Amino acid sequence: MTISNALAERELLIRLKEGDHDAFTMLYGTHHDTLYLYAYRLVDDEDLAADFVQEAFVYIWEKRASLYIESSFIAYLFRTVKHKFLNLKAHYKVRADFADNFQHYLDQGTYVVDRAMEEKELFQQLQDELARLPQKMAKIFRLRQQNISDTEIAEQLGISEKTVKNLMSQTLKKLGHTFKRLVLFLFA
Incomplete structure (x- = not known):
């Protein structure tokens, strides 16, 4: 210029x-x-x-x-x-x-919802399987879920502690084929 x-x-x-x-x-x-x-x-x-x-x-x-x-x-x-x-x-x-963070949030939300639905379905399947078990095996399993010891279960049911352990073992084997992942989660 x-x-x-x-x-x-x-x-x-x-x-x-x-x-x-x-x-x-x-x-x-x-x-x-x-x-x-x-x-x-x-x-x-x-x-x-x-x-x-x-x-x-x-x-x-x-x-x-x-x-x-x-x-x-x-x-x-x-x-x-x-x-x-x-x-x-x-x-x-x-x-x-913002888009990245929002997508991460959506992904996490989807995971949480999917996981909750999966857990609900697994819980229902477990209830169905327990209904098919002999009554004493199902009862021992439910008591074990409540963190009641084998000794206390034996006293409640009027059987030996060894019988409780044997019945629980048989229950886990029966459920294990169908619910291997759930059983490990519940009793790990």
């Missing part, structure tokens, strides 16, 4: 501060294409680059009365577009982080 161009631009900026539409139009016409190319290099998207340029000039017009430009006007415009780009990039990062 030559000295005469720099002086002319300074004059246009003074007129812009006073609200001169023609000065704004001249500044826009002078710098639009350069600013658009800069924005396009940042975002690699024609529409987004055009939006950045438009927003930069709207900002200039809205803040015209309080504008303080130390360096060249084009450098000021470049900084304005760069800030818009950085804000957009930060916004996308926040959205991406």
